[in-house]
Amino acid sequence: MANKPLKVLFLAAEAVPFAKVGGLADVAGSLPKAIRALGHDVRLMMPRYGTIRSKQFHLEKIGDPFPVPVGPGKEQVHLIGGTLGESDAKVPVYLIWNDQYFSSRDRVYGFEDDAQRFAVFGRAALAALRLLKWKPDVIHANDWHTGIVPTWLNANGQTIPFYRDIATLFTIHNLAYQGITGRLILTFAQMEYVEHLSIEQPGTVNWMAQGIAHADLVNTVSAQYAREILTPDMGMGLDSLLRERKDRLSGVVNGIDYEQWDPATDPNIPHRFDADGLDRRIANKTALQQQTRLPVRSDVPLIGMVTRLDPVKGMDLMEPVLEWLLEQEAQFIVLGTGLPQYHESLERIQGRFPNRMRVFLKFDEVLARRIYAGADMFLMPSGVEPCGLGQMIAMRYGCVPVVRATGGLADTVTDYTAKRGRGTGFTFVDFTPEACKDALARALKVYHRKQAWRRTQQRCMSIDFSWSASAKQYVKLYRRAMTVHGTQGT
Numbered sequence: 001m002a003n004k005p006l007k008v009l010f011l012a013a014e015a016v017p018f019a020k021v022g023g024l025a026d027v028a029g030s031l032p033k034a035i036r037a038l039g040h041d042v043r044l045m046m047p048r049y050g051t052i053r054s055k056q057f058h059l060e061k062i063g064d065p066f067p068v069p070v071g072p073g074k075e076q077v078h079l080i081g082g083t084l085g086e087s088d089a090k091v092p093v094y095l096i097w098n099d100q101y102f103s104s105r106d107r108v109y110g111f112e113d114d115a116q117r118f119a120v121f122g123r124a125a126l127a128a129l130r131l132l133k134w135k136p137d138v139i140h141a142n143d144w145h146t147g148i149v150p151t152w153l154n155a156n157g158q159t160i161p162f163y164r165d166i167a168t169l170f171t172i173h174n175l176a177y178q179g180i181t182g183r184l185i186l187t188f189a190q191m192e193y194v195e196h197l198s199i200e201q202p203g204t205v206n207w208m209a210q211g212i213a214h215a216d217l218v219n220t221v222s223a224q225y226a227r228e229i230l231t232p233d234m235g236m237g238l239d240s241l242l243r244e245r246k247d248r249l250s251g252v253v254n255g256i257d258y259e260q261w262d263p264a265t266d267p268n269i270p271h272r273f274d275a276d277g278l279d280r281r282i283a284n285k286t287a288l289q290q291q292t293r294l295p296v297r298s299d300v301p302l303i304g305m306v307t308r309l310d311p312v313k314g315m316d317l318m319e320p321v322l323e324w325l326l327e328q329e330a331q332f333i334v335l336g337t338g339l340p341q342y343h344e345s346l347e348r349i350q351g352r353f354p355n356r357m358r359v360f361l362k363f364d365e366v367l368a369r370r371i372y373a374g375a376d377m378f379l380m381p382s383g384v385e386p387c388g389l390g391q392m393i394a395m396r397y398g399c400v401p402v403v404r405a406t407g408g409l410a411d412t413v414t415d416y417t418a419k420r421g422r423g424t425g426f427t428f429v430d431f432t433p434e435a436c437k438d439a440l441a442r443a444l445k446v447y448h449r450k451q452a453w454r455r456t457q458q459r460c461m462s463i464d465f466s467w468s469a470s471a472k473q474y475v476k477l478y479r480r481a482m483t484v485h486g487t488q489g490t
Ligand code: ADP
Pocket: 022, 023, 306, 307, 308, 335, 336, 337, 362, 363, 364, 365, 368, 387, 388, 389, 390, 391, 393
């Protein structure tokens, strides 16, 4: 049946508001809500870390403790339940509670036994479905922490009627973390039958690779990044495996939470505005210049950056680019934290251009929003960018992006020069300071043509980056996963 509502279990190691380390938490905290809003029975499952307080989130125990087959025998685990979201599309949330592996830990990751911890999570998630007497059509597993689930379902679950019909989708959010561990993990997880993959080093298991190898379908967070990871340059050692599974691999760009990121309602910006009231936006630029003690000049282009200070974010291009940019009539504000070498180089350049540049070496949500709302341009010269949120937030706030055309940046920003009349930003391809300067130079030219600039800002603001479009694509993937699995999905 084409429009049959689906039952989907969404598995993730982190989800806003319960626990957040990075972008995965944003996705896991928003995408299930958007899928639920389309009428599907999606439920979220994650570990209950020590930082997740039952009172704060109104969590309640479900049923009796149940045994999970890990270690030499079985581990007892509790299930506690809560909800995600406030509106009528509330998502049921199940948290796996085990003192030894999760509730006694004050962080999500970074322990020596992470491999065991997430093996417990995966096997507990599968066992919990029986306790709940709820059989999903699809399990949507995310990143290496959940790679064990499609692996078990494919290698073992096919002989057990309850699990046989469950299709799987595995989403790669961050290929840099693969969950590589010794093969003894298979004994611990009571899964000795898992076959060694050719890309695995002898004696090791790579849970990201196993998830990719065993899921019915695999996707990542933009179409361009899905193509890039097939190359040895960007495949992080998994490109040959990904090429083998090319027919099952696709990209779905992430959304942003439109309630959280809305210049018309954002309480953190001094002057709220929308696409029809861009004159009000100028007051935010003035306020930002005042707050950061830059000369208050509405005619001078203000370029902003909010970023981790890391090589993948293109920080190695910045010194020559800034030396050039700040020789012009331009202002530059960067907000970020990261490697000390970049803290030093940015401060050094600020010292050379004290009236044109401001560096803020901290994490500051409010200042970030004021930059999105007040800067004219947003610079994102990333080396690698699976999806990227910054450019989407910037566009929503009428801040025109200047980005390197890689991964999700290539999929979400249309170059002004190439697509005159349709462009939403300025892009460059080569990962060089010259290419970055060229894109900025083109942006600065258009900036001084007031009408053309305003229309570009309005085009940026009119694009739909909400989760609803991407949620529909995920539902299509779920149905396709069911077809591939041999269960009805179309
Ligand atoms: P990544 O996940 O690789 O860091 P993204 O562009 O996908 O990059 O997401 C970065 C998010 O973190 C954006 O929402 C950005 O506004 C925010 N952010 C990054 N650095 C800071 C900072 N120093 N202060 C406030 N917000 C920040």
